[in-house]
Amino acid sequence: MLTLIALGVFGVIALVGGALAVILRDPVYAVLSLVKTMLGLAAVYFILGAEYIGAIQIIVYAGAILVTFLFVVMLVNLSPEDIPPLPRGIKLYSAIALALAWMLVLSSALTAILDLPDPEEVRGAPTDQYLFGTLPPIGKVLFTAYTLPFEVLSVTLIVGLVGASLLVQKRSEL
């Protein structure tokens, strides 16, 4: 029960951050409220027992990706006046209606989840200590079953690095 309450609290924090990121006009504030969302999500990951992924979420998302966003906001000198205000009237209401309808469809589909059996009742309680989110089981699977995707991922990172530096150089031959 306590787990559920904690998940609800941090989930609401994450949702408020996301809503502010959508509503706020100043891009710096929008990025910073997305940082709040990421921190709330990291807390949710901790509650779900995935400590390693929660730490990665804080370091990579809140620490690296969103700071890069902030750098670009300052690099292109984006002020609140450059951002067009939210559309009014029919556009605003139809967008909200679409998002709400999507949420309704998803949550009505999700109620089927509550009928699922508890996996511990089906397969019995796990014999080993519950450790799935810590580093050893992740490393074991990552370097046995998923070695090739892991290596391909490093190539992808290099491609992204080279591509980004090619994109932003001043006089490229593109």
Added chain:
Amino acid sequence: MKVELLYAALTLAAGLFSLGLLGLLLRRNLLLTLLSIELMLNAANLNFLAFSRYHNEPTGAIFVLFGICLAAVEAVIGLGLIVRVFRTHRDLGYTNLSALKW
């Protein structure tokens, strides 16, 4: 108990995804669009982790790891494109981006 936890996490992910969708529909700016996409990616990651916890399997966490790395690459490429677009157009609203080649 675990089922309720799964349900709560998936509902939270659905809410985050809907917010990202709303931002994608409402904001007329390349940078804020990319921000909304990050929100939707995070909702997908949360789904992976919720099912990973439910089945007591570390595989879902590995997909989240891959997802975060790919989100980093996507953000870097997207921001590079944004800087480039800003240099040519002096503007990031995408209503007046009509030419593919400048």
